[in-house]
Amino acid sequence: MKSFETYHPIVLFVYFVSVIGITMFFMHPIYVSLSFLAAVLMNSILFGAHFWKRSWVYVLLFLGMAIINPLISHNGEMVLFYVNHNAVTVEAIAYGMAIALMLLAVLLWFKVYNDTMTSDKFIYLFGRIVPVFALVISITLRLVPLFKRQIKQITQAQKTIGMDYAVGNIWHRIKSIVHIFSILLTWALENTIETADAMKARGYGLPKRTTFSLFRFELRDTIVLSLIGILTIGTVVGSFIGNTTFYFYPTFSPIEFNWYNVLFYIIYTMLLLLPVVIELKERWQWRSLQSKI
Amino acid sequence: MAILAVENLSFTYPDEEECALQAIDFSVEAGEFITIMGQSGCGKSTLLRHLKRELAPHGTKTGNITYQQTNLADLEARTAASEIGFVMQNPENQIITDKVWHELAFGLENLGVDTLTIRRRVAEMASFFGIQKWFRQDTATLSGGQKQLVNLAAVMVMQPKILLLDEPTSQLDPIAAMEFITTLKKLNQELGLTVILIEHRLEDVLPLADRVIVMDKGTIQFDGEPTALLPTLSQLNLLEALPSSMRIFYNLNGTGQPPLTVKEGRTWLSKQAINQTMLPIQEDIKRQPVLEVKGVYFRYDKHADDVLRGLDLTIGEGELFTLLGGNGTGKTTALKVLAGLEKAYRGDVKVFGKKINKYGHNELYREVLGVLPQDPKVLFLEKTVRLDLETMCTSLQLPTDRLQEVVSLLDIAYLLERHPYDLSGGEQQKAALAKLLLLQPKIILLDEPTKGLDVRAKQQLAQILRSLQQQDVTLVIVTHDIEFSAKYSDRCALFFDGIVVSEGMPRTFYSGNNFYTTAAHRISRNQLVNAITPEDVVTLCKS
Amino acid sequence: MQELKTNPLRNIVASIIVFVIIPIVLYIGIAFLGDRKFYFISVTIALLACVPFFISLEQKRTQTREILLIAVMSALSVAGRLLFYLVAAFKPVAAITIISGIYLGAEAGFLTGALSALVSNIYFGQGPWTPFQMFMWGIIGFIAGLLAKTGIMEKKTALILYGVFAGILFSFGMDVWGVMSLTGIFTWEAYTAALVTAIPFTITYAVSNVIFLLLLAKPIGEKLERIKKKYGLME
Structure with a gap:
């Protein structure tokens, strides 16, 4: 998703909120399936073979989650058999599968999200609404790798004075870990004083602070953001008309394929495939550029 | 205005x-x-x-x-x-x-x-x-x-x-x-x-x-x-804080404008009378090897490049050995391998003739080998130096009289009641060294011990190192500090690209190098053969 | 210790959230979302609950050192979570959050917890669980802070009990999310089943909390006191 990633964080964020929101809250089988398939497509584009190699995890997750519902829920009309006088119904199994598929879709979309919304974009978004919180996230993100490195130094130094946390009995290990933590904490807190000084020295705390970012909102961002908006509104409108409504209990409501149902399915599909379309368009442009050279 | x-x-x-x-x-x-x-x-x-x-x-x-x-x-x-x-x-x-x-x-x-x-x-x-x-x-x-x-x-x-x-x-x-x-x-x-x-x-x-x-x-x-x-x-x-050329100028009772840079120093020195051109070269003392490194290869993970590529090194008992080299060449890594903190994937490190991985996990660091890390703060646990040393004694069941010995050896009685973070860089280093000495190591590896120290603290460090040497403690120092190495070490080596490329006693080592050498040698090279410290230059010039 | 200052803007926003926005969320959820209402409502409320704390942080802008301390404590728990994740029982997050709450005040406790969840998920991956984790860890730090104001947390027994309580609270809270994710709706049968299967985890949480609290609370407290004294921190 090289080209989709480069859009303005607001565009990306609105896209993910829209797609993940719709996926989470509309339990219509067609909608769930579309979102799941699109998520699989996105993941295989992003992670390639690596994703497929690990796909058995998702199959297991799916089976695990799908089994839980029929064991708990005994609603539905089409009874298959009884376990301890409790009915196991086709509806409950279908519902379990639908919800498992939905959860997988959400998980897979989040994987795309995690890959696309890097921390700087994330901090930028927070910075628009809660700038101090965003700054605290940024400071924390600097400290984490620093602390990791320092923990390694401390661990090695402690090892040479007989406090190796990887050997000895459990009490010795716990004590060694606590020592490492304690040393790290003193170091971190004492350094904080200097960092606070450095912040003040550079004028932190003056009134009317601004928030800078490297992101620029360009025309292409406006275009894609409007597209996302139109497609999302389209899908929500479809929902109000009842297009996303589907009941599993007491038994399945019918799935319809009238022209307007299909229209809303297409609108949703367009929303889901937007990043892929952008990617393909860009690749095509590169190719035509290169052939001209 | x-x-x-x-x-x-x-x-x-x-x-x-x-x-x-x-x-x-x-x-x-x-x-x-x-x-x-x-x-x-x-x-x-x-x-x-x-x-x-x-x-x-x-x-x-x-x-x-x-x-x-x-x-x-x-x-x-x-x-x-x-x-x-x-x-x-x-x-x-x-x-x-x-x-x-x-x-x-x-x-x-x-x-x-x-x-x-x-x-x-x-x-x-x-x-x-x-x-x-x-x-x-x-x-x-x-x-x-x-x-x-x-x-x-x-x-x-x-x-x-x-x-x-x-x-x-x-x-x-x-x-x-x-x-x-x-x-x-x-x-x-x-x-x-x-x-x-x-x-x-x-x-x-x-x-x-x-x-x-x-x-x-x-x-x-x-x-x-x-x-x-x-x-x-x-x-x-x-x-001691001054550039070498100014110190030479001062000690030879120079008159007029003192030279500030190497270039000025050279010009000034060329006009001075010279008594001798060469200092006698001492014989290398034969020492019992205590730390031997043979063909050691090391990398941080399978796909990374080698940091050590067949390192060979022998360090003798009671000597002060400095390993020099530029930044990021892997000097610190070499030290960690010598200390058993990182494991070589090929080659051997022997401590007192025994392979380092044959030592039990606490055996090595008790009465055999100690490491002074670059940042001494990673050793401080308690809120006063005294508590820190005492906790170490009790948790490792060390005899209590050792504490007294170490305190008087390092002359740190005045630091005992203070918080380790309230000490200056040099004092912190002494406190950390005290902690190591409680374990009575026979070999101490020091990572950049002169970093951030002022002249006075460096002199004190040198004194401590000398007194440790008198107790037959072997010292291995990894450093950038050419002047310190030239002045105090028994032997030094240049580490580059995963191996030691040259080694020798400081006088021969530094007078053999053209670029990687002391300011005093660069100032005096045209006139004197093997002066490597301002004191050397002064000795050779004074009649 | 840091007093919990009354903060006008925060109180206004908090009241608006409780009396206006939450009812609207409930209404929307129940009226339009059918089966998915539980999920929608809980996610939204978990997020909304964090808002007053964010606002109070925005107003603390000038208290540089307090901001830094929250960042340091969060980074400490994240680094701990990253480093000791192989030693399964050792997740210091809750313990550090609690200690933050005790020594830096209830609000700082909440923020440390919420921030730890958010930032550690930057490394482990964000997911639908993020808002719940933020809220659960946040509230654990918040309650610790409130209790500390009464002086009770200086007793070892109180610390132990609270460590156990925090373990159980976290487990119970995250199971609400788990049940709603897995079955789509919230039923007591499913919830009880989830709690029972989670017993080993709950015990693990509780035990590691207690160990960490007992071993870390006093040293961290002393260190924070020293910093405060030496540098006039948070005056």
């Missing part, structure tokens, strides 16, 4: 009787480059912090500081923050955010500058400092030298008129320090920036300074041109 003036400034810290600063008077002209020096605890940092309003320490203060005819206290907050810049010692602690670009923008954000202006100023600064290549990187991935440059740039975007720096290069390796100083020179000479710099590494700085201020016990002892420094410094016993 003076840009900054300090009039009769005195200052006392709360709960302390002695003045930290006493009747300080001086003024700074726009565009001047001033270096402040003095030994640790002389009040130079306290003085510098008073010049930056936001960092002024709490306590009782009398006297006046004015910036462009305005009392510093009455200065508008935005002016105070932006026009007086401050860079501190530790490169790490001054970085605030996680991205380089954000770090550069941070000060301007605080001033409330709009996005477009920030973009332009940040771009200007990044280009001036050559930061554009790592502009979008995480700050955590930078080296110490890069971090300090980012810190400087992050102050410079606020367009200060005065730049205050408190030992900015003390934590950097010599190359990075040189680069930093060169950048300062450029800022001073090309942009007319006023610079006030505290520094104890004077070799590079003194030639740049228009004026030097020497402080002692909270007072100014000297304020004038660098060439007039000698009498004051000899009085304060601080000559």
Whole structure:
């Protein structure tokens, strides 16, 4: 998703909120399936073979989650058999599968999200609404790798004075870990004083602070953001008309394929495939550029 | 007209009787480059912090500081923050955010500058400092030298008129320090920036300074041109801090303008009478090998490049061995492999004839081998030095009389009741060394022990090392500090590209090198064969 | 210790959230979302609950050192979570959050917890669980802070009990999310089943909390006190 990633964080964020929101809250089988398939497509584009190699995890997750519902829920009309006088119904199994598929879709979309919304974009978004919180996230993100490195130094130094946390009995290990933590904490807190000084020295705390970012909102961002908006509104409108409504209990409501149902399915599909379309368009442009050279 | 003036400034810290600063008077002209020096605890940092309003320490203060005819206290907050810049010692602690670009923008954000202006100023600064290549990187991935440059740039975007720096290069390796100083020179000479710099590494700085201020016990002892420094410094016993050429000049009772740089030193020396050209070379003592490294290969993970590529090294009992080399060559890694903290994937490390991995996990570090890490703070656990040492004794069931022995050996009784973080760099190192010595190691590996130490602390360290040697302790030091190595080591080696490329006794080693050698040798090379310290030069020249 | 200051803007926003926004969320959820209402409502409320704390942080802008301390404590728990994740029982997050709450005040406790969840998920991956984790860890720190104001947390027994309580609270809270994710709706049968299967985890949480609290609370407290004293922190 090289080209989709480069859009303005607001565009990306609105896209993910829209797609993940719709996926989470509309339990219509067609909608769930579309979102799941699109998520699989996105993941295989992003992670390639690596994703497929690990796909058995998702199959297991799916089976695990799908089994839980029929064991708990005994609603539905089409009874298959009884376990301890409790009915196991086709509806409950279908519902379990639908919800498992939905959860997988959400998980897979989040994987795309995690890959696309890097921390700087994330901090930028927070910075628009809660700038101090965003700054605290940024400071924390600097400290984490620093602390990791320092923990390694401390661990090695402690090892040479007989406090190796990887050997000895459990009490010795716990004590060694606590020592490492304690040393790290003193170091971190004492350094904080200097960092606070450095912040003040550079004028932190003056009134009317601004928030800078490297992101620029360009025309292409406006275009894609409007597209996302139109497609999302389209899908929500479809929902109000009842297009996303589907009941599993007491038994399945019918799935319809009238022209307007299909229209809303297409609108949703367009929303889901937007990043892929952008990617393909860009690749095509590169190719035509290169052939001209 | 003076840009900054300090009039009769005195200052006392709360709960302390002695003045930290006493009747300080001086003024700074726009565009001047001033270096402040003095030994640790002389009040130079306290003085510098008073010049930056936001960092002024709490306590009782009398006297006046004015910036462009305005009392510093009455200065508008935005002016105070932006026009007086401050860079501190530790490169790490001054970085605030996680991205380089954000770090550069941070000060301007605080001033409330709009996005477009920030973009332009940040771009200007990044280009001036050559930061554009790592502009979008995480700050955590930078080296110490890069971090300090980012810190400087992050102050410079606020367009200060005065730049205050408190030992900015003390934590950097010599190359990075040189680069930093060169950048300062450029800022001073090309942009007319006023610079006030505290520094104890004077070799590079003194030639740049228009004026030097020497402080002692909270007072100014000297304020004038660098060439007039000698009498004051000899009085304060601080000559060791000076560049080699000045020390040679002084000890040979030179007259006229003292030479500041190697080039000037060479010219001056060529006019002096020479008594002898060569010092006698001592025989290498045959020592019992205690640490043997044979064909060691090491890499951090399977897919990384080798850091050690067949390292061979033998270290004899009771010797002081220094391993030298540039930054990032893997010296510290080599030390870790010698210490058994990292495992070689090929080759052997033998300690007292026994393979290092044959030692049980606590056997090696008890009474055999100790490691003094680069940052001694990673060893401190408790809130006083005494508690720290006592806890170590009890948790490892060591005899209590050892504590007394170690304390008197290192002469640290006066530190025992203090918090380890309230100690100076040199004192921290002694406290950490005390902790190691409780285990009575026969071999001690030291990683950059002279980093950030001033002259006095270095001399004390050398004394301690000498007394350890007398107890037959073997010392292996990994360092950048050529001068220290030349003066104190028994044998030294140059580490490069994963192996030792040359080794020998300091006199032969340094007089054989052309570039990687001491200032004294570079000054005297044309006339003297094997002088490697200023003392050597003086001995050969004096009749 | 840091007093919990009354903060006008925060109180206004908190009241608006409780009396206006939450009812609207409930209404929307129940009226339009059918089966998915539980999920929608809980996610939204978990997020909304964090808002007053974010606002109070925005107003603390000038208290540089307090901001830094929250960042340090969060980074400490994240680094701990990253480093000791192989030693399964050792997740210091809750313990550090609790200690933050005790020594830096209830609000700082909440923020440390919420920030730890958010930032550690930057490394482990954000997911639909993020808001719940933020809220659960946040509230654990918040309650610790409130209790500390009464002085009770200086007793070892109180610390132990609270460590156990925090373990159980976290487990119970996250199971609400788990049940609603897995079955789509909230039923007590499913919830009880989830709690029973989670017993080993709950015990693990509780035990590691207690160990960490007992071993870390005092040293961290002393260190924070020293910093406060030496540098006039948070005056």
